[in-house]
Amino acid sequence: MMAAVVFAAPAAWPGLPDSTLCRYALGLQTALLLACVAVPWQRLGRLAPLAIPVLDLVAIGLLRDGSSAGLPDPGVLSVLPVVWISASSLSAPASLWLSFTVPLLAAAPWLLADRGAPVAARIAEAVLVPLMMLAVSLAMRFARARLRHEQWRIKSKEAELEVLLSDSRERERLLNTILDTVDVGIVAVDADGRRLLTNSWQAQLEESAASADRPNAAVPAAGPAAAHPPSASLTDEVPEEEGRLVLTGQDRNTPLPLERRPIHRALGGESFADYLVCFGEGPASRVVSTGARPLKDDADDFRGAVVVFNEVTGLVDALAAKDEVVSTVSHEFRTPLTSIIGNLDLVLADTEGLDSPVVRRVEVAQRNAERLLALVSDLLMSASAALHVHPRRTDLAGLVEASLGSAQAHAQASRVSLAMEVRGPLWAHVDPLRISQALDNLVSNAIKYSPDGGSVRVSATTGDGLVRLHVEDTGMGMTAADADRVFTRFFRSPAVRDGSIPGAGLGLSITKAIVERHGGSISCRTRPGHGSTFTLELPADGHPAAS
Numbered sequence: 129m130m131a132a133v134v135f136a137a138p139a140a141w142p143g144l145p146d147s148t149l150c151r152y153a154l155g156l157q158t159a160l161l162l163a164c165v166a167v168p169w170q171r172l173g174r175l176a177p178l179a180i181p182v183l184d185l186v187a188i189g190l191l192r193d194g195s196s197a198g199l200p201d202p203g204v205l206s207v208l209p210v211v212w213i214s215a216s217s218l219s220a221p222a223s224l225w226l227s228f229t230v231p232l233l234a235a236a237p238w239l240l241a242d243r244g245a246p247v248a249a250r251i252a253e254a255v256l257v258p259l260m261m262l263a264v265s266l267a268m269r270f271a272r273a274r275l276r277h278e279q280w281r282i283k284s285k286e287a288e289l290e291v292l293l294s295d296s297r298e299r300e301r302l303l304n305t306i307l308d309t310v311d312v313g314i315v316a317v318d319a320d321g322r323r324l325l326t327n328s329w330q331a332q333l334e335e336s337a338a339s340a341d342r343p344n345a346a347v348p349a350a351g352p353a354a355a356h357p358p359s360a361s362l363t364d365e366v367p368e369e370e371g372r373l374v375l376t377g378q379d380r381n382t383p384l385p386l387e388r389r390p391i392h393r394a395l396g397g398e399s400f401a402d403y404l405v406c407f408g409e410g411p412a413s414r415v416v417s418t419g420a421r422p423l424k425d426d427a428d429d430f431r432g433a434v435v436v437f438n439e440v441t442g443l444v445d446a447l448a449a450k451d452e453v454v455s456t457v458s459h460e461f462r463t464p465l466t467s468i469i470g471n472l473d474l475v476l477a478d479t480e481g482l483d484s485p486v487v488r489r490v491e492v493a494q495r496n497a498e499r500l501l502a503l504v505s506d507l508l509m510s511a512s513a514a515l516h517v518h519p520r521r522t523d524l525a526g527l528v529e530a531s532l533g534s535a536q537a538h539a540q541a542s543r544v545s546l547a548m549e550v551r552g553p554l555w556a557h558v559d560p561l562r563i564s565q566a567l568d569n570l571v572s573n574a575i576k577y578s579p580d581g582g583s584v585r586v587s588a589t590t591g592d593g594l595v596r597l598h599v600e601d602t603g604m605g606m607t608a609a610d611a612d613r614v615f616t617r618f619f620r621s622p623a624v625r626d627g628s629i630p631g632a633g634l635g636l637s638i639t640k641a642i643v644e645r646h647g648g649s650i651s652c653r654t655r656p657g658h659g660s661t662f663t664l665e666l667p668a669d670g671h672p673a674a675s
Contacts, residue, residue, distance in 0.1 A: 150190070214269060314326070316432065336407065337374050378406065397430055415441045468493075520557070522557070529550075531586075542581070556669075594666065605657050611652050615640040615652075648664060650665070
């Protein structure tokens with residue numbers, strides 16, 4: 129700016145170059161410019177460079193004293209060195225003092241020398257520029273204070289973020305370690321089907337079930353898992369990649385449709401548990417129990433799902449082996465039992481020459497042999513995986529009447545009264561033979577578990593396309609914990625065992641299997657000492673859900 133004044137002076141201010149003070153001001157400015165480059169200020173201390181703006185203010189004062197009329201007041205240039213001083217590390221009082229005092233001292237000599245102007249005007253003119261520079265310095269100080277405060281806040285936030293980031297990374301490492309340590313597969317997907325997380329166990333399971341006959345059989349989830357071992361991996365694969373896996377039903381033979389596969393079911397919003405799926409083909413396949421839960425946001429909108437895979441191959445194989453042993457042993461028992469019962473029937477057909485005690489003993493042997501044969505039949509049916517039903521339009525009222533008629537002798541011996549509240553005809557789409565077997569089991573149990581007498585009542589209700597049969601007794605009842613397990617094979621409550629009530633714990637499990645094969649359900653409502661009520665729900669019309 130000083131150079132611009134010099135170049136413009138011959139035309140704009142002809143007398144300016146002849147002023148001695150102006151020459152001194154220009155010389156001082158030139159010396160300061162050279163000093164900025166030549167002097168190693170960093171060796172002289174952190175406050176040494178402040179000599180430049182202070183001397184700059186002196187040069188501006190000399191220029192004001194030697195300037196000719198018409199030249200704008202050069203005092204405005206003082207703002208530049210004042211900004212320098214205010215932005216330095218000098219203390220606030222010192223910088224404010226310099227910003228006001230140096231411009232005042234630099235302008236005072238020539239203003240005091242001007243005797244033509246009034247004193248008040250000269251004082252005001254001398255103080256105006258220093259006051260302006262003081263205001264600039266104050267503004268700079270406030271700006272610096274505000275800036276330091278914002279910097280402190282930013283550093284505090286950065287420190288907090290660093291701590292949170294460190295905690296987040298630590299928790300992520302812990303989560304990844306847990307996910308890859310458990311022997312359970314975990315897959316998380318978003319609402320669009322993109323995988324968000326797949327742990328290494330699941331990646332290995334899917335890799336073992338990848339089809340070798342398909343060109344894109346590589347399991348996408350395994351790639352990122354391998355790229356970032358052993359942590360859980362993030363992928364962007366679509367759920368159709370699940371279609372590249374060889375998945376079958378529980379028979380390990382029938383291919384599982386894409387819409388019935390676990391991840392697709394979860395993306396449909398389903399929540400399920402203990403859904404058995406086989407990964408792979410043939411004897412080497414792995415049976416996996418799957419479960420899913422939806423992920424929802426605060427507005428209860430579907431945001432994705434988490435699917436869990438738990439291998440149960442050993443358990444399924446053990447149950448199959450147990451059922452095979454039970455089936456084989458039971459089948460081998462049937463032949464000799466049938467022969468024993470047949471021969472006992474022949475003996476009882478011709479009792480001439482036999483004493484009454486002998487006949488009674490043969491009858492006891494016959495009853496126990498028949499009981500044993502019935503138990504073997506129950507074991508065979510319980511072990512059989514294929515319980516077939518052949519439903520047709522059937523009058524349930526007739527089945528109930530026949531069942532109660534068959535149980536009359538047993539009820540009289542146990543001092544139990546039987547009642548029927550079923551109006552005929554009561555039509556349902558069921559297998560009459562199998563439903564008769566289920567009713568016989570329920571009525572027989574109701575009588576058996578009423579050891580001190582009581583009553584058994586069979587009633588019926590209809591609605592929602594279903595027929596409901598209720599078998600109610602006033603017997604010993606069960607606890608809630610026993611009621612939850614009452615349909616489990618071989619389960620017998622402690623009260624029943626303590627009461628020495630005979631039974632193998634198979635009747636209710638067989639009844640449940642029969643009802644479910646019809647597409648129906650069975651439930652139990654009970655209280656200890658207040659009896660039990662078993663309710664069968666059967667389709668009033670149409671085809672059963674399973675056959």
